[in-house]
Amino acid sequence: MLAVKYLLKLYETPPENGHISAFDTYGNTVFAGTDSGVLMRFVVEGATSPEIVPTEGSLSGDARDRHISGGNSARSAEAGGVGEEQQAHEEMHADDFHAVSQLEKIYTTLVHHVVVSETQRRVERIQHSRTHKILFVLCEHRLLVLNSITFEHIYTVSDYVGTFFVSDSRQTSSQRVGRHVICTTETHGRELRVYEFDIAQNKHVRPMAPHKVMLHEQAQTLVTYGNMVCVGMRRGGYRLLSLPDGNTCSVLPLSGDMQPLLAVGDGEVFMRYDHSIFSVSMRSMPSGRVLGRTIQLEDEVRHMIARHPFLFAFTESYCDVYSLYDDDVSERLPMSGCLFGSQLGGGDFLYAASATKIWMAGLHPLRHQLADLVERFKVEEAFHLLSTQRSRNSLDWQAIELELHVMVGFAYLHRCRPKEAMLHFNDHIDPRDLLLLLPECIPPGPDEYSSELRGLLKGDCVGETRTSSDGVDFASKDEDVVNVPVGGNNVEPLLAKCGPDIGCWDGGFWEEWSGCCPYNTYIGELEKAWLETFETFPTVPRSTDQADGVIHRQVMEWGCITAEGFLERSWEALKDELVVYFRSRLDQASPVHARPMEYALLVLALEARDHREAYQIVVKSSSLSVEDCYDLLCSLHEYRLLACLLYCRGYTQDADRLLRQRVCVSSLLPPWVAGRCNNSKQSPAYMNVPTALHSQLTRLLTPLPKNECLVVADLSSPRGAHSPNDVDETHTINLPLSLSLPMYLVSHLNIPALQELLAEDPDAAVITDEEGCTLLHVLFSLFISVRDLTEGEAMTKGSALVGLVLSCAVLLLDHGADVAAPNVHGITCLDVLAIAAGGVFFDIVVSALLADRDVRKAAAFTNKDDNTLVNGFIPIA
Structure with a gap:
């Protein structure tokens, strides 16, 4: 699963400001501290969401020394000929040009800088609040609270701080507004101190822990999540601490000269150990098995950023991106020497910095990540990913969840599991999207109506009381009947004729149609997916008398079957589940959706020769239309059903005429019979x-x-x-x-x-x-x-x-x-x-x-x- 859509070098610091030694971001604002005591604030403008940039190609070497990288992860349909290939090639160049034009609009401005150390001492660490415009700065062992806009000094938390970490204030929304919990270590001591800084109450700072938390040795790095703290020590390794009760738990020892390195994201902490990265949940004190996932590294990692569902591991020469739902490296980015990043950052962009350069990576949007997981049939992982993003206010979470259910539904459908597919479709999909897979369940359009139907509708439209004119004959000649066979499978002409929206007909069957669902597929692709599923089943050894070369596979529930039989059974299963799905939702459906569902149920009932069900559908239906069914029922010689429908829709005289001409027994007998039977x-x-x-x-x-x-x-x-x-x-x-x-x-x-x-x-x-x-x-x-x-x-x-x-x-x-x-x-x-x-x-x-x-x-x-x-x-x- 690819994380980065494009990569852009934003800024290169001038030598007079020194090298970057501390870094954090908030929104489109970048904060950097240098080893010469300078604190800088940058504003990145012109950056739009990666969803707006339509390309995922790679470019390099532009005039401003910007570098864009990434791979095109979107699947492209196979071109059917040279013309389609050429068109796709031209569209790709157009997308690349559009992407370059979008990225050219991104620029970075140094809007403010200040010297926070008169002695030009190194800025050790900076961290911006996630809810307020305040910046925590550690310089010369002093932990300062500054206004992040003006860099005005607000408060000094402590003068003896080795390192610190401010808990994500978004996690304490149930607490009072402005409350920030700060964990600090002593400069030369082993004590862990916890402070509470409240910007809303006179900028007051007070110790928070009810007792001292003593560590085995001085902590060199720490991160927090909720009431849990993970510290990294040179010889003591990694330990978890619970702030309310002071309990500790040893997680992982360290050996050799390697420094501890931590990254936290979505309640999980990642720890570097030799050429591996281990993770531990920080949602509660672990009991039993401690370590979670393990990631193997090729080179030594110098910095890590956890941005669920990805982990960015920066080495001296590159950055490897790991998907937490995969086992291998997802992609490798040419970001050399990056040592800093925003631990608690979020949104559509990721910022990182080396000693002299600031980088910005445009991340693939959540929809792309979900689609990638669903495409590889990682359904549980997709829903887990969505649940982790629930707190993002910028997302239309409910709309994305609905879209995910539709994606998953089609994924199950492509793997020949229609029952699970219908459970996910629920009420989230237009039933006409599903009927595109069964073109026989789509009625003909107005331009395909028979002359008899046109006459019937014309008589109604001119203001007559739903009676047929004398010139209308109810398909008295079979050759005049439009042939609408039950069981056709060609949907492409329909889509080609009506365009991408199929909304070319005002009202009617396609009323309020919003276009084909992007996750839908045509019949050929659906059958191709089913054949791929068929190939996953074990083959059955052929006996000596099987000389036809046909491969048989053992399919669960269906036994030993060929590919042709598998497709046939798959279509039957799909139709059966569609019948159950439509029946269960027909009573609550709107008239716009009830009409296609009732028509499909009628067609499938007639196809299955379930005449009792077909009769029930016609006489009970509230949305079944005459124009949809007339030619179909005539072509199948279903004149009794047609007469029922005409009666139910108020075409009484037309129905009576149809009875006399096509239904009653007397219409089949010669005229002389009645007189001679006396x-x-x-x-x-x-x-x-x-x-x-x-x-x-x-x-x-x-x-x-x-x-x-x-x-x-x-x-x-x-x-x-x-x-x-x-x-x-x-x-x-x-x-x-x-x-x-x-x-x-x-x-x-x-x-x-x-x-x-x-x-x-x-x-x-x-x-x-x-x-x-x-x-x-x-x-x-x-x-x-x-x-x-x-x-x-x-x-x-x-x-x-x-x-x-x-x-x-x-x-x-x-x-x-x-x-x-x-x-x-x-x-x-x-x-x-x-x-x-x-x-x-x-x-x-x-x-x-x-x-x-x-x-x-x-x-x-x-x-x-x-x-x-x-x-x-x-x-x-």
Whole structure:
């Protein structure tokens, strides 16, 4: 993970001021003390956040001896051709030019300097308050408090200080404003003293520790965090001290001539030991294992700056940057001889200084760091990093957290873990972003509407009361229907046509669309990521009979599978989780988001042949639009669903016309049938069988006694008069019974769903529509689909169809359906069967129905005998 976006040399001190010996920063102000007793204040102007500088390239040797370094860490998409490569090359040069122009605006001004030592003694250490404009300066063993603007002397804390450290006053926000805790060591003693300096109460300084803290030897360096202090001693090594109770804990010994070196950041202290850096938590006194992370070094480190999540280790020739979430060096910066830096600094810039030069590094913004971690699927580390930055007032923390969840969601999605992805997406993402991965769930735009749909919408727009004009025909010609296949996968034309924002359509499906999420990907890249995930699973050794060379891998939960099978399963898993995700959020979604979710649920339900769910979506939906669904439902011949949607949206006359033309059984029959069915002998059913078999047909058309039904429907009940549409009681749309759920399930031969529905509501088997047609009428009309086929095709399709029709017919008869029931025109279901599938298929169905009737009669007689025996009577023949 790269830390530095660019590196810039700000200033080189003139010889007359001496060499830099102390250094600190606050905001864009730099403070430096020299070995000749001079204290200087610089102001850096023109520096903008690294997010504004659009390049991450490297330049060097400019006219002002500035040096910019860093690597381009942003991923670039592979160019598809020479033109794209050339364009990318030109854009890179444009970004470099823009970056140089931005950095040229940065300049450093020495605004104030003062001599704090009349004897030109060395300024040992300086530290600026994190909350107030005061500067703590150690010179000639005197710890001074100065005004950081004017360098006016405010107070002298002590005249016998070896070194000091001022606790980060931002951590004491619960305390009174202006309170600063200062830890100091004696010049030649072993005592650790703690002072409290309060700028708000007459600049008063008082000892704070209730008792003396004696060290094993004089401390050469120390840092603090909260109530914990870490000191470094030449022979005593590193120790942790608790200020409230004085407890100490030995952390790490030192050996040889190496001086102790410390750096603190985000509650963690880093200690140099030989050619390694160790860390210890300072949030509480450790118990058990003390040392935390370990970083191996190549050369001796002379200075360290901890800026979470990075550690900058300065050597004599360079600076190595370590990411606390990685094991190796992240990058190496050409910063030679840097010995000073701001320990408690923050923000988008890092400042460091050598004896004569002051450097500024523009850091990558937090979003870039989070994206880098997520890209390498370090999800926990990313959320930990975000939590450590919560205190930064300059951040829109909630917006970044939301963005991180979206990033992580797509990271899980790319690793074929859609369930975890949906948990992170939560309510943070526009559902249309996810539908870009499933283009079949995106409806056509206005320029792709069929002429029928345009006519329907035009009739509504000119002020008519939602009725279709006479010139509108509901897809009466199949060749006029727009082909919108379920299962397409080409989203690029959509994005290319509408541009990067896809907001080219006013309102409609893309209303309030803010553009594609930058972390989204197209289908090709998603499948590529899935294949990379597939390659992480162990391979299965091929047997001798596997000569095709296809690699099989053992995938958890899916077993031994090929890459092609893995992609197929991955798409299925994504669609399943999308269904669960959309269902759980549909009730609370705004109309703008509910519309795409309902459309996607409808498409996925139809694709999965879940007809009951598709019906529920249409009749219960509040945001499903006619213009989105019209051409899709027409292309799939889902005229019942389309009529339901038209009724629900107020297109009553259009829906009635669609019923007459496409849905009702009478629309499938020749006009002459109704007139000839008044005479039963002239009905199509009787005309389709020899005269000798008319008696069998008459027996079949005789109404069946109630006791011969396995499940008897209560025709006198209110539910027998009108079948429910399987919707909520609060749903106020009264649909015609021809559009009821049982009719719809029968029209699709969805026997499992129909069986489930009849188990819940047995009365549904005996409903009749507006023409008096029963479910058996609708069932036998399905043979119309094979009437116009060639003989070979008709036999193949009819043979498969007849088995399903018979299974469904027996199920309906078991629940009280009546073969003999005529509609208002006197047409029975057998008449419909004779017209739709005369000949062999008619004979098969009639024979099966007669056999079923005989079995049912025998079963009823057996049950009657059993009841008689139970009552104590034996029938006499």
